[in-house]
Amino acid sequence: MKEQLEAILAKAKEELSAVQSARELGDVRVKYLGKKGELTTIRKGLRDVAPEDRPAMGQLINDVCAQLETALAAQSEEIERKALEAKLAGETLDVTMPGKPLTIGKKHPLNVVLDEFKEIFLGLGFSIAEGPEVELDHYNFEALNIPKDHPARDTQDTFYISDNVVLRTQTSPMQVRTMEKKKPPIRIIAPGRVYRSDAVDATHSPLFHQIEGLVVDKDIRMSDLKGILELFAKKLYGEDTVVRFRPHHFPFTEPSAEMDIQCYRCHGAGCPLCKGEGWIEILGCGMVHPKVLEMSGIDSTEYSGYAFGIGLERMVMGRFKIDDIRLFYENDVRFLHQF
Ligand SMILES: [Zn+2]
DSSP states (O other): OHHHHHHHHHHHHHHHOOSSSHHHHHHHHHHHHSTTTTHHHHOOOGGGSOOTTTHHHHHHHHHHHHHHHHHHHHHHHHHHHHHHHHHHTOOOOOOTSSSOOOOOOOHHHHHHHHHHHHHHHHHTTOOOOOOEEEEEEHHHHHGGGGOOTTTGGGGSSEEEEEETHHHEESSSSHHHHHHHHOSSOOOEEEEEEEOOOOOOOSSSOSSEEEEEEEEEEETTTTHHHHHHHHHHHHHHOOOOOOOOEEEEEEEEEEEEEEEEHHHHTTTOOOGGGGGGGGGGEEHHHHHHHHHHHHHOOOOOOOOOEEEEEEEHHHHHHHHHHHOOTTTTOOOOOOTTTTT
């Protein structure tokens, strides 16, 4: 009997070791421990054993059954472990695999410099003003001391929408609009698009950008204007930047000037960038004409002010050594990605 039990246990264990799935495992259990299983049958045969041998035999059968249960449980665990391993292997994430690159947009070069410009003037206590690009003739010209038939109108090839409405040719109308609305002290910059009916070439475009500056307060002098513009030039072009002011004429400022910076490539020696001059013109400026103050409702005996206007494109072209203005508007990503 004992040998028979041991033989059954050995056979069961051998079958178990070949088991691959939970279902096969169940089959083995039924084969040995089920209602008609081999071990169950032997247990039923106990009643034919002599009464004095029964306890020992029963104990033996229990031991074998317990050993088989243990083996079944171990194999069941093994099957589960293998299934989990296979599942994990199938879901492996290769963290070293390069990702799909996302193309992220970049700031347009005009905005790169404009943002720097704003940053500088906001830091100096200026605020930003915005106004319409479709403008009344009154704001674009007349209130800036450029009446109808004034020769200065000829220098600004204007897009007329009607006799009294134009596409603004400059950001200077924002001076008038600001002074009409606000009482001094006034301290604004007004960046924006302007339009002139110029033929397109490497340095001309019918659409470009200007930044207007206006300060009106008591006791504002030419020295305030020079000081703030020199400070601005040094912040934008570097601390060692040298500036100069040349007398000029604008109808809406008196006196008027243009500001040059010493060529940042040749430092004044003369090179193709500055056309041999050693200086690069940056902006026009001047003291606000008393007539302009008066037309905007500001008492010119009490207040004075200065204004300046800068061409954004020219500033950016100098800064990044761009030699064709058309590149700004073509939106060629090969160009835009360089900034
Ligand atoms: Zn130069």
